[in-house]
Amino acid sequence: MDNVAAYFASLQGATAGTAMSEFLPNLKKTNITNANFPADYKTKYTMYAVVNYPERPQVRHLYANDVALKAAREGKPIPNGAFLVLEVYTPKLDDKKVPVKGADGNLVPDTLAFITTMAREAGWGKDIPEILRNDDWNYAAFNADLSVRAAANQAECLACHKPLPADSYLFTLKELKEAALKKK
Ligand code: HEC
Known part of the structure; x- marks a missing residue:
């Protein structure tokens, strides 16, 4: 993250006025769009993990396609063709506004x-750019109606997942593998 910050800082001096440095458009551009978003992921993909954030409060449901599942089961790097979907829900609250379990x-x-x-x-x-690249992974965020979530910035996604090359850039590779082995 420090390297990324330093890189962005160095660019400001290098570009005239408010001109956008060259690679920013590349960073915004993602190949995940409404056209290839798997609308049927709830039935076709496997829900492999639930992550609770009671303090936010949020609960997240994580789905993976068969390509990702198979590689995780075999202990191989997650290959091209993999697709992961993470749903972020606000949880049900009780009458004291405490999330319900x-x-x-x-x-x-x-x-x-x-x-x-x-x-x-x-x-x-x-x-x-290499400093942010996660192999061939792209990232995207969508609103609940599947419109593109304008606030999301792929650079942030790439930066936060970047330190995990040994886990195929996944925070939840362990959970994915466990679920894949169970499903076998
Ligand atoms: C501040 C760090 C951070 C940023 C920024 C971030 N993520 Fe993640 N991401 C995580 C963590 C931690 C998890 C593990 C699950 C969880 O806690 O929700 C995760 C999990 C995921 C997963 C499920 C697979 C996995 O890696 O475990 C997807 C898909 C995902 N993130 C997409 C995105 C997208 C798209 C963006 C940018 C809009 C993004 N992330 C930005 C930290 C981050």
């Missing part, structure tokens, strides 16, 4: 707030 200990989802995705195909990383 279900029988499984997880927060009970109420409203879908937004969705984040990561996916990879050959060449998707080539226009992203």
